[in-house]
Amino acid sequence: MDFREIERLWNEQHTDPDAADPRLDEIQRLARDFQSTILRRDVREVGTAVLLVPVWIALGVRLTLPWTWYLMVPALVWVGGYLCLDRIQRHRRRPDAGATLRGYLEAALSEVDHQVALLSGVFRWALLPVGLAASAFLLQIGWMTREDGWVSWLVVACCGAIAFAIMRYVIVLNRRAVETELLPHRSELASLLMGIDASEISGI
Amino acid sequence: MTDRSLESRFLDLIDRHGAAVSRVSRAYAFTEEDRSDLVQEIHLALWRALPRFRGDADPFTWFYRVALNTAIGWSRRYLRGRRRRCPLTAIDDRPSTDLDSMETTLRREAVDRLYAAIRSLSPDDAAVILLTLEDSTYRQISEILGISENHVGVKLHRAKQELRLLLSKETADGLS
Numbered sequence: 001m002d003f004r005e006i007e008r009l010w011n012e013q014h015t016d017p018d019a020a021d022p023r024l025d026e027i028q029r030l031a032r033d034f035q036s037t038i039l040r041r042d043v044r045e046v047g048t049a050v051l052l053v054p055v056w057i058a059l060g061v062r063l064t065l066p067w068t069w070y071l072m073v074p075a076l077v078w079v080g081g082y083l084c085l086d087r088i089q090r091h092r093r094r095p096d097a098g099a100t101l102r103g104y105l106e107a108a109l110s111e112v113d114h115q116v117a118l119l120s121g122v123f124r125w126a127l128l129p130v131g132l133a134a135s136a137f138l139l140q141i142g143w144m145t146r147e148d149g150w151v152s153w154l155v156v157a158c159c160g161a162i163a164f165a166i167m168r169y170v171i172v173l174n175r176r177a178v179e180t181e182l183l184p185h186r187s188e189l190a191s192l193l194m195g196i197d198a199s200e201i202s203g204i
Numbered sequence: 205m206t207d208r209s210l211e212s213r214f215l216d217l218i219d220r221h222g223a224a225v226s227r228v229s230r231a232y233a234f235t236e237e238d239r240s241d242l243v244q245e246i247h248l249a250l251w252r253a254l255p256r257f258r259g260d261a262d263p264f265t266w267f268y269r270v271a272l273n274t275a276i277g278w279s280r281r282y283l284r285g286r287r288r289r290c291p292l293t294a295i296d297d298r299p300s301t302d303l304d305s306m307e308t309t310l311r312r313e314a315v316d317r318l319y320a321a322i323r324s325l326s327p328d329d330a331a332v333i334l335l336t337l338e339d340s341t342y343r344q345i346s347e348i349l350g351i352s353e354n355h356v357g358v359k360l361h362r363a364k365q366e367l368r369l370l371l372s373k374e375t376a377d378g379l380s
Contacts, residue, residue: 003364006318006371010337013315 031108034185038115042083049080068140071133079126090114105193112186119174119182127167134163214254218247221267224338228268231322231334232275242278249274262344268335269348276327321370329363336360 053076060069090111118125142156218225225246226239233239253270257263322330328349335345342353351359 002368006367007337009311009314009318012311 030185030189031104031111034108034111042087046080046083049076049083052076066137066140066144068133068137071136072130075129075133078129082125086118102193105189109186109189109193112182112189116178116182116186119178122174123167123171127170131163131167135160138163210254214251217250217254217263217267221264224264224268225271227338228271228275228334230319231330232279232327234323242275245278246271246274261347265340265344265347268338268340272331272334272348276331279327279330317371321367324370325363325366329359329366332356332359333363333367 053073056072056076057070059065138156138160142153145152145155225243229239229242229246233242250267250270253266257266322333325333331349332345335348340348342356345351345356345360346353349356
């Protein structure tokens with residue numbers, strides 16, 4: 001190859017059409033991993049809620065528990081339904097196969113932001129309805145056994161404390177997931193997006 | 205110079221000559237990650253050097269001088285050991301896709317081989333080759349690299365020979 005040929009090759013690189021960016025594969029892989037993690041979590045949570053409903057009803061019937069026991073059923077249906085609806089909505093917003101690297105990154109970022117919001121708001125959409133149902137049941141039990149005196153209220157308070165501790169634990173778990181998994185993933189995506197901006201400025 | 209005017213001047217320079225940064229980084233850095241680091245380092249060096257640029261030199265010459273000096277320094281600092289370990293085509297640039305036409309794929313591979321060969325040259329020789337390929341004159345090259353025009357001629361002759369040798373070796377290896 002003589003130098004004239006090298007010069008021709010050099011000049012031709014400027015006319016090279018924009019090829020598939022190798023970073024796109026990496027983003028798609030990251031997005032697939034993230035999606036499968038989210039899917040596993042959603043299946044686990046929706047599955048638990050769905051399984052708990054008949055168990056809850058069966059226990060209530062078998063132990064002839066008061067009506068407030070069954071408040072947990074709509075609460076569980078709400079939690080499972082909320083996650084399902086959320087998945088359906090997110091699925092509609094996913095970029096199509098022909099989307100650009102930037103499109104994928106922006107979609108992945110918004111997905112992570114959505115998950116951060118979902119996990120940060122777990123109290124509002126999951127723990128509050130479940131907690132209200134549990135509180136109603138405990139209060140009713142306390143009221144029904146009020147004749148037993150303080151022992152009854154002590155048992156109710158202990159159950160309430162255990163329920164509170166579980167809710168607190170769930171909040172801490174979700175916060176930890178946000179801090180240790182979602183936010184680092186978010187900053188990774190954000191830096192890739194910034195890299196694209198820099199590449200576009202410098203013409204890579 | 206205010207920060208705002210400095211910024212707009214910087215963006216203007218990047219807009220006009222920014223593609224050169226990507227070519228320089230591709231000629232010195234082996235991996236996508238390294239390339240991205242080098243691009244950032246060059247941008248930073250340009251930003252730092254901009255307040256001292258009075259505009260009496262040709263902006264392209266100044267831009268290329270900063271970019272190449274940064275790349276050469278970066279290359280010496282980080283890639284000395286790596287360069288020896290890496291075969292010429294060990295790390296590739298853009299993998300071709302099924303959607304690429306055969307012609308595009310072949311051209312891209314040839315460009316990749318050219319960059320790989322440039323990366324195998326010494327940092328100074330790579331700079332001379334890059335500047336020549338960018339249509340710089342001997343005077344511009346001597347200004348950018350701080351060497352005499354005669355020395356540019358000597359270096360260029362040697363670098364061209366080495367580049368041709370590397371490319372023919374690559375082509376032969378590719379065919380065998």
